[in-house]
Amino acid sequence: MTQPADKGPVPVLALRGVSKSFGAVRALRDVSLELFPGEVHALAGENGAGKSTLIKALAGVHRPDSGQLLLDGAPAVFHGPGDARDAGIAVIYQEPTLFPDLSIAENIFMGRQPRRALGRIDHRATRAATAALMARLGVDLDPERPASGLSIADQQIVEIAKALSFDARVLIMDEPTAALTGSEVARLFGVVRTLREQGAAVLFISHRLEEIFEICERVTTLRDGARIASEPLAGMTEDDLVRRMVGRELDELYPKQDVKAGQVALSVRRLTREGVFTDVSFEVRRGEIVGLAGLVGAGRTEVARAVFGIDRWDAGEVELDGRGLTNGAPSTAMAAGLALVPEDRRAQGLVMDMSIERNIGLTGLRTTVRAGLMDRGAERSRSLDWAVKLQVKYARIADTVNTLSGGNQQKVVLAKWLATGPKVLIVDEPTRGIDVGTKAEVHRLLGELAADGVAILMISSDLPEILGMADRVLVMHEGRLTAEIPRSEATEESVMAAATGRAAA
Amino acid sequence: MTVTTPHPAATEVPKSSGTRLVDRVFRMRELAILLVFLVMIALTQAGNSEFLSEQGIKDLLLNATILVLVATGQSLVVLTRNVDLSVGSTLGISAFAAGLYLHGGGNPAVAILLAVLLGIGFGLLNGLLVSLGQVPALVVTLGTLYIIRGIDSIWVGSRQITAADLPGGFVDFGSGGLSAVPWLAMIAAVVLVGTAYYLKHFGSGRELYALGSNPEAARLAGIPVRKRILLAYTFCGALAGLAGALYLARFGNVDSGTGNGYELTVVSAVVVGGVVFTGGSGSVYGAALGALLLTSINSVLPALGVSSVWVLAINGVLLILAIAVDRIVALRVADALKKRNARHA
Amino acid sequence: MPDSLTRLVRRPALGRWDSAVGALLLVLLLLSFAFVDGFGNALNLSFLIGNTLPIALIALPMTLLVVSGEIDLSVASTAGLSGSVMGALWNQGMSIETIIPLCLLLGAVCGLVNGLLVTRLGLPSLAVTIGTLAAYRGIAQIVLGSDAVTDFPTRYLDFAAGRLGDTFLPQAFLPFLVLLAIAVVVLHATPFGRSLFAIGASEEAARFAGIRVKRHKLILFVATGFMASLTGVFWALHYASARYDNATGLELSVVAAVLLGGIDFDGGKGTLGGAIAGVFLLGALQNAMSLLNVSAQSQIVVTGVLLVVSVLGPRVARQISVARAGRRAAPPANPTSREPTAAPTP
């Protein structure tokens, strides 16, 4: 048994010199990592650095090609996720892994339901335990509700509840906060602190650096699959961390230039979808970036879906450049110059089994055509262009998108829609899961688009992003637009006040 | 520019109504089929008072029995996002095996056991091919449909088992019962209720749903995916075998063509019963109701004196109607549920 | 919804599947030419192709439909119905030149009904088309009853059953080739075809990309109905017999052949080449076996084994090659884990 001589406590879980390749892609190279009880450990790195792969190696999903996994200091082999679970490791994966047809309670306790005599499931106890978990996280989700139809944020919350329900010795979280707003994050951190005090080891991944500094003690940085450093966070600055991740200095983060707003490009009047949002009116002008803020479930996504034509609206109207859009017809909205970057990249943004090239090409089926037939050359160069512009990290453009890391998938979604050259662009959580470097790049792109006269509606749960980018901030609360705040007056306080319904601006 | 003012919160809906609604949606689907069924029976009774005589009810139940059994087994497989097309062939071959055994003067209980064991054997084969090979169930079981059918034809040849070859008690058992309730229907009911209870109240039963709902998530949750798929197929095979033995008892007649083309009927019953083909959703009660509905249509039309020429067309239209009604009801309820349940945190 | 693991596992084999089926067909043809008496002569080949044509004709639109994630089991009944109507109208004394377009129109309407039920009401196509499978056949029975109409004009019968001169090609083969070419171009070279793959792989993502999912599906159902009735007309002329039960059970042959050709019934995968190779593979195999006096029962077994092996084969081969790749360590307990299967690590 090998025990580090210089350290006091034994790591509960550790990796020694682990490597993992997918075909020609070397996702992990000789990486080591140690998780100690009572400590929150951060894992940082750019998109595609190998964070999720490392987590899957810890969770028994991937078997490392070489290297060792140590459990309480002793070498161990996980044959599958079940083994890791039995060893007391709970994992929140980057993408929610729920059973859409089952209730939230069943999702959380699947395979571990409380039992009655003869091994029968105690449904009532399961429900009660779920309700207790929800209360602990401070959310109001009905345990009996089926998981299908939950927003991404709610799905993420169910995932967190599931992980907490294990009372695990090791809790691993891959970007649990990417879809959450401030208040839920605060709750989550409260719970994590309690767990830490109870002696659990926590591994935490996030692209929001401030979160890392808030909750973690130590950080391991990965770059291109290799470990750069493993060190205490105390005394480090965000810049230090970014430099380790990116390997160079970064430009300023929110570089929105002031553009003189032009004509009204998108005008939404008294839009209502029964039971979902009511009487929503706003305008977006050329060259303007309008932020749409609100708490999870405020109905922002629903408004965007209705405007784009995915869902039908019950009342009201939508105009683009003064011309009315048809209710429930995304294709005509697209033809009129509207683009929507949806929030759920896996279900809505991408065809996971299709190549990067074809996914980007999907929005250009009308343009990359010659004599009625696909012009493959044009399709490829269009896709390549945008993949490069957005710095998507891939092996071959013909690889399917499900081989990409989460952040790179998000970039493909952006590429797909920017490639249409829209007049009005709606982006729903555009930088969810995107690393700092690329985020700056995305922001620069959005800024440039605005400067070119594109009208942009930006939905984001990342408040600093909204405050940094938006010319105006709209705030939604319980399905209604409750405030419109100009850039000069927009602060965390004013936006949060409107979002929680405490005050009108 | 518009200045928006906060409005008082939209209509408050008590939280618990959501819960009950969810439950209701699922029950609703079965209720819709039940409704279609009852309306159909009532109309027929109105047109022909003989229809619901004791003999008439007995016939209805007897007709449904075999399909109910096979559909119950099939729904387990469909719940896991797979399908077993070979059930008709399995039914045929196990019916013949049981008949051959009884022909030699065997014990009926052993014959039934034999049929079930044969069914389990073929179920295992299907399950192993699908779960070990990780290949599309549709192709594999279409393949085993042909293979089992072919083996059956070669083995049976032009032989046939007729009622005269069977012990009298066995054949009487096939058509007898307690007043209007046939023995066979009781067997089917016991199997059905047992399966439904298992699916709702046992861990491995729930895991079948999980597995069909999202296979990848099931794996990550540490569910033994292969074992569960194997279980579903084995159970399905066992029920197809049992159904074969009951077929023998009921019709007293088996040859190499028995059960030919049955897979489409079974699949219709399951689908009409609201078991979703992409897995994870539906119940065996629904499937059983679907089976009852389908077989009853075939009794209703002759009882109303509809010329056989029309039967097939009406059958098809009723089938579509049943699915459509079910779908519309489900949609309506889901819509109501979604609108009310929209969470405004 | 997260990608299903079955897809992940299957993917690597798929690229090669259609070419494998094509290769298999080639091998079978070569072997049959060499070793099966009477296989190679023109008459037999024309029989083979002529009898396979109905399946091939329906397989064309069916492939497109399945790629987009739907299925139509009512095709054989639509074919039967249009044959029936053709017979009934012919008995009424209508001219064949009017009847055939009417029948084709009727087929398109049958497809339209399927399509509307699926797209407007959102019903599963499997259930809908099982229903219309019964309904259309039933209507066919009502229309023609027990009649068998056989006295169609010789000119048409000769076209449907005759050969091109003394070659082995049936006269109807050339029109089929044209239709095949159209289908290939539509599926593999037009935006429409590209959209079908997207719809099949992820309907939601396709809708978010502005693809008119319902419209696409509706068009496919109509096309399938049209081709099914074309097949029905061809069938009635080829066999010189219009009866209500023409082409019964053809849907299963089509499905089997298309599956064999590597079309994934989850949608989003497959090539027309594979599908057509599958169709002719089954056709040629049956023909060769009949000539070899293999009994009908054994033929069924062989067909079944071929189906199973065709999907299991690539999988097993891959597992063996993985095992050979020298990983001495115990194989992962869970076969579904996403282990790399190619390229041993350096």
Next chain:
Amino acid sequence: GTTKNDVKDEGGTNKSAGKADPNAATKKGLTVAFLPKQVNNPYFTSADKGGEKALKELGSSYKEVGPNSATDTSGQVSYVNTLTQQQVDAMAVSAQDPGALCTALKQAMNNKIKVVTYDSDTKTDCRNAFISQASAEDLGRTEVQLLAEQIGYKGEIAILSAAQTATNQNTWIDFMKDELKKDKYKDIKLVKTAYGNDDAQQSFQQTQGLLQEHPGLKGIISPTTVGIKAAAQYLSGSKYKGKVKLTGLGTPNDMRKYVKNGTVEAFELWDPAKLGELAARTAVALSSGQISGKEGETFKAGDLGEYTIGKDGVIALGKPTVFDKKNIDRFNF
């Protein structure tokens, strides 16, 4: 365009009018293929066995091919094609479809293959001779006579047939209706003809339907072996047993139990083995040139005796046998 009227006088010129020599020697070493509607069907198996036996006696060889399903017409067509391809000397075919096989059969005859149909005929110009199991008239009329006796010439009766398209069934039913017009049946009313599609379950449910719809039903005629068996099984397990009479065409082995337990009094059938034998002998006689299929020709068919070819090349096997409690144990097929 081309309509039905335009083609009225087309075709029909195909019949080979070869000369027959009644004294020609019987050829040996011929290959005669049997192509039943469905292989593995017990009825056709007995028939074909009869043919096999006869061919052995005649020193020719026998083979049997055929589709696995009785509704797979295209399958049957490709079997005709295959046999043509294999150049057999004659084939005996039971046609699933009177028209669909024509093109293929004509092609066979053009290739000097003799074609005999048995059990189910095709159009007359598509074969050399048809062996009819019994004259349709005999069958239709005797079934009515059998049932009328059992129900005392009084009451409602129904027919349970196979498919609506089955030509032989329809001819028999026409003769039944004709027989019923006679005065002695004036108290008998035929209320319905139902179709069970030769499927056990459907025949079952059609029987149930008949009884529910017509509570006063006294008797059922089922001129199909599958139908009568299913109807008998249903009746024997229901309250109608013995009260509703059943007759029709069935095989003794299928029906033995129901005759013994009182469900069925009497039914009839020809001997399928003899049907097959006659088909085989006719095929050989055709191939040997002893007959050509013209009306009035006669030939000797071994133990079966001498047969004369009737109108349209039809050869009738003879009168059917009636089976009842007394004689049923003497038969085994």
